[in-house]
Amino acid sequence: MLTRKFKTSNPTALLTEMPGLGMGAKNLSADIRRHFNCTLGRDRDCRSVHYAYSALALTVRDRLMERWRNTEYAYDQADCRRTYYLSLEFLLGRALSNAMLNLGIEEPIQQALNELGLELEELADSEFDAGLGNGGLGRLAACFIDSCATLQLPVMGYGIRYEYGMFRQMIVNGYQVEEPDHWLRNGHVWEQERPELTVRVKFGGRTEFSNDVSRPGQVVWLDTDDVLAVPFDIPVPGYRNGTVNTLRLWKSAATDEFKLGEFNAGDYAESVRAKNLAENISMVLYPNDASENGKELRLRQQYFLASASLQDVLRRWLADHGEDFSEFAEKNCFQLNDTHPTIAVAELMRLLIDVHGLAWNEAWAITNRTMAYTNHTLLPEALEKWPVRLFRQMLPRLLEIIFEINARFLGEVAARWPGDIDRLARMSLIEEGHEQQVRMAYLAIVGSFSVNGVAALHSDLLKHGLFKDFHELWPERFNNKTNGITPRRWLAACNPELAGLISEAIGDKWTADLTRLAELRPFAEDAAFRERWMAIKRRNKEKLLDFKNRELGLTLVNPDLMFDVQVKRIHEYKRQLLNVLHVIHLFDRIKRGDVQDWTPRCVLFGGKAAPGYVMAKRIIKLINNVAGTINGDPEMNDRLSVLFLPNYRVTAMEVICPGTDLSEQISTAGKEASGTGNMKFMMNGALTIGTLDGANIEIREEVGAENFFLFGLTAEEVERRRGGYDPGAVIEANEDLKRVMGLLESGFFNRFEPGIFDPIIESIRSPHDPWMTAADFPGYVEAQRAAAAAFRDKDRWARMSILNTAASGKFSTDRTIAEYNREIWKLTPIPALPVK
Numbered sequence: 001m002l003t004r005k006f007k008t009s010n011p012t013a014l015l016t017e018m019p020g021l022g023m024g025a026k027n028l029s030a031d032i033r034r035h036f037n038c039t040l041g042r043d044r045d046c047r048s049v050h051y052a053y054s055a056l057a058l059t060v061r062d063r064l065m066e067r068w069r070n071t072e073y074a075y076d077q078a079d080c081r082r083t084y085y086l087s088l089e090f091l092l093g094r095a096l097s098n099a100m101l102n103l104g105i106e107e108p109i110q111q112a113l114n115e116l117g118l119e120l121e122e123l124a125d126s127e128f129d130a131g132l133g134n135g136g137l138g139r140l141a142a143c144f145i146d147s148c149a150t151l152q153l154p155v156m157g158y159g160i161r162y163e164y165g166m167f168r169q170m171i172v173n174g175y176q177v178e179e180p181d182h183w184l185r186n187g188h189v190w191e192q193e194r195p196e197l198t199v200r201v202k203f204g205g206r207t208e209f210s211n212d213v214s215r216p217g218q219v220v221w222l223d224t225d226d227v228l229a230v231p232f233d234i235p236v237p238g239y240r241n242g243t244v245n246t247l248r249l250w251k252s253a254a255t256d257e258f259k260l261g262e263f264n265a266g267d268y269a270e271s272v273r274a275k276n277l278a279e280n281i282s283m284v285l286y287p288n289d290a291s292e293n294g295k296e297l298r299l300r301q302q303y304f305l306a307s308a309s310l311q312d313v314l315r316r317w318l319a320d321h322g323e324d325f326s327e328f329a330e331k332n333c334f335q336l337n338d339t340h341p342t343i344a345v346a347e348l349m350r351l352l353i354d355v356h357g358l359a360w361n362e363a364w365a366i367t368n369r370t371m372a373y374t375n376h377t378l379l380p381e382a383l384e385k386w387p388v389r390l391f392r393q394m395l396p397r398l399l400e401i402i403f404e405i406n407a408r409f410l411g412e413v414a415a416r417w418p419g420d421i422d423r424l425a426r427m428s429l430i431e432e433g434h435e436q437q438v439r440m441a442y443l444a445i446v447g448s449f450s451v452n453g454v455a456a457l458h459s460d461l462l463k464h465g466l467f468k469d470f471h472e473l474w475p476e477r478f479n480n481k482t483n484g485i486t487p488r489r490w491l492a493a494c495n496p497e498l499a500g501l502i503s504e505a506i507g508d509k510w511t512a513d514l515t516r517l518a519e520l521r522p523f524a525e526d527a528a529f530r531e532r533w534m535a536i537k538r539r540n541k542e543k544l545l546d547f548k549n550r551e552l553g554l555t556l557v558n559p560d561l562m563f564d565v566q567v568k569r570i571h572e573y574k575r576q577l578l579n580v581l582h583v584i585h586l587f588d589r590i591k592r593g594d595v596q597d598w599t600p601r602c603v604l605f606g607g608k609a610a611p612g613y614v615m616a617k618r619i620i621k622l623i624n625n626v627a628g629t630i631n632g633d634p635e636m637n638d639r640l641s642v643l644f645l646p647n648y649r650v651t652a653m654e655v656i657c658p659g660t661d662l663s664e665q666i667s668t669a670g671k672e673a674s675g676t677g678n679m680k681f682m683m684n685g686a687l688t689i690g691t692l693d694g695a696n697i698e699i700r701e702e703v704g705a706e707n708f709f710l711f712g713l714t715a716e717e718v719e720r721r722r723g724g725y726d727p728g729a730v731i732e733a734n735e736d737l738k739r740v741m742g743l744l745e746s747g748f749f750n751r752f753e754p755g756i757f758d759p760i761i762e763s764i765r766s767p768h769d770p771w772m773t774a775a776d777f778p779g780y781v782e783a784q785r786a787a788a789a790a791f792r793d794k795d796r797w798a799r800m801s802i803l804n805t806a807a808s809g810k811f812s813t814d815r816t817i818a819e820y821n822r823e824i825w826k827l828t829p830i831p832a833l834p835v836k
């Protein structure tokens with residue numbers, strides 16, 4: 001495969017060096033035309049807008065290519081320290097508008113398209129979302145690599161090129177139906193295959209001691225079923241700085257010998273099956289958010305990513321430094337996005353010891369100084385554990401290494417706390433029980449020099465709850481990095497009108513330094529500015545309605561209603577159910593004529609449920625049934641409407657957050673690690689109704705309590721109340737809740753489907769309800785009343801809206817990444833070489 005090399009070691013400079021491509025409208029339109037007619041081979045009979053989009057995308061991509069290589073040249077020349085961001089998910093969304101914005105060629109492109117009689121929006125709309133992630137964790141990875149490029153940090157993303165991304169959600173009779181997302185169907189112009197960098201990943205087989213007398217004690221892993229990992233690179237442009245970093249996604253492929261071997265044995269069908277097994281690894285993204293399901297293929301994906309990425313880094317190291325690893329830890333850092341890629345800890349040990357001949361202690365010192373772990377969840381059911389049995393069969397050598405890491409680690413614990421047997425059992429990387437399991441989070445902590453949570457409260461809860469024992473042992477390892485979002489995609493690109501108004505008021509430096517948004521504060525007192533601000537919000541609400549009408553079919557909603565929005569994965573801890581109970585309460589108020597000083601509102605829901613998560617899917621059905629009842633009731637008369645937007649995704653959020661008035665962030669306190677949807681809404685001028693959970697706490701601190709609608713138990717109160725929780729008493733004591741439960745329990749929303757909501761009703765009434773939905777209902781209703789009253793005072797709302805955007809500066813991933821870099825990665829920014 002691609003083994004023929006140049007006779008001299010490199011291609012000639014005459015081949016590889018070229019003058020910079022023009023950035024003016026003339027050059028751009030000529031290139032669009034050339035790509036359409038030559039690269040893509042289309043003509044006047046071409047009816048599909050896809051090819052016009054592709055021609056435009058290729059034209060933009062050409063401009064990235066030259067900056068991309070100049071960035072790599074600069075890093076290479078500097079021989080700089082680098083960080084690798086390992087993540088099973090990158091929820092990228094679309095690439096075109098972001099690339100145009102970051103290159104700063106929006107205007108000439110617009111002009112070029114005018115010359116060609118094309119409409120940008122129509123073309124941009126034909127791009128598929130790259131939905132290689134479930135939700136917040138995957139989107140965070142995408143925002144992170146954007147900020148790394150903007151800060152000119154030598155950071156490379158490593159992930160998997162799933163053939164099928166996050167499923168497409170349809171709603172049929174109120175139920176979620178999943179459809180496969182074959183996002184690569186029409187090709188993907190933003191990726192560059194690099195088959196010459198293919199690596200080999202081992203699975204299965206057995207281990208034995210080497211009979212090589214020069215390497216006593218050396219273990220070999222043999223009789224393996226190997227799989228090839230083929231890299232596909234995606235360019236990651238920084239904001240107008242000439243930098244283009246790399247996201248490298250691995251695709252799995254069968255090896256040749258494995259096909260031939262089986263074929264020679266005469267079993268043709270078996271050989272094809274084996275090929276499928278190899279190619280299946282990168283076939284599909286697991287659609288489980290914040291919960292794991294122990295499937296063998298998932299562990300295969302994790303090891304595939306870890307091994308391929310580490311081998312790739314080591315290949316570059318060997319090319320530059322040979323077998324001298326003395327400076328490896330100074331020059332390399334791996335950030336693990338949750339426990340998913342944690343097997344990298346054991347894999348780096350294996351590669352250093354088995355392949356490169358280092359001693360255990362040397363290899364451990366390197367591993368322990370290069371790995372850093374980010375935790376994303378406090379939910380115990382989401383903490384990954386893998387059966388030892390599965391490891392032994394799939395990754396026997398890795399299991400041996402994990403056992404040895406554990407033995408040495410427990411030795412350390414025993415020396416520090418002699419005789420404390422309980423502590424050893426609690427901290428062991430291996431959980432005993434009817435089936436032994438590997439605790440991946442513990443492996444990550446033991447193998448890393450840094451462990452971070454993703455919001456202040458979350459990091460605190462980790463230290464004093466989930467990872468208490470480890471914090472006692474290594475307090476210096478623990479730190480916080482509050483999440484963020486990239487202001488390029490989540491303000492400049494998705495809300496161009498508001499971005500324009502902001503720049504008119506305070507200049508345009510905010511795009512690369514979001515703290516400057518604070519300069520907007522005085523404008524909250526400027527009546528003319530407020531009017532323009534709210535006029536833009538209103539137009540964004542109209543755009544949101546257009547989007548909804550395209551996706552959902554036409555239903556009339558008035559943009560003057562309060563748009564009250566909860567979009568995020570459907571999960572019990574996020575409490576969409578609490579929101580539905582409030583909606584039913586509003587319905588009940590209208591029905592009984594309690595409509596004095598009513599604030600008309602449209603409650604929007606959106607989000608996917610994991611296909612196997614029965615309760616979450618039932619909540620979707622409840623939302624849709626409640627929506628059906630309310631929207632079909634003439635008495636509601638514009639006072640209340642409810643919509644479930646199917647197929648929530650990045651591209652949907654880009655239209656939803658600019659058109660939102662009220663952002664619902666109502667998780668049970670102590671359960672949402674950070675949240676980032678909350679930040680997108682705030683940055684676009686929505687007000688938050690929320691609990692003291694995750695980054696909500698920091699959002700409220702930044703914007704001030706008077707500009708935030710707070711309610712609910714604190715994390716401490718939730719814990720204290722466990723054991724003595726009596727939802728029956730809460731319901732009895734609250735007339736509103738009693739009536740809501742009465743409606744639900746009478747079957748009012750499921751007249752022709754008896755009993756379907758019983759599990760939901762039972763969960764609310766259960767003293768063991770971990771989400772304490774009933775407990776927070778009264779406070780929630782009160783906060784909703786305050787929000788409704790505030791919305792009726794248009795001036796006051798406009799002020800608060802402006803102040804929310806003005807206070808959102810902290811929530812840029814530029815700040816988050818600067819902190820990662822200052823405290824964990826310690827990289828030096830390296831500017832790209834200039835384009836000729």
Ligand SMILES: *Cc1c(COP(=O)(O)O)cnc(C)c1O
Binds near residue numbers: 134135568674676677
């Ligand atoms: C931001 C985002 C999320 C995360 O939302 P939370 O409210 O923080 O859970 C999930 N999915 C998509 C598509 C997003 O853009």
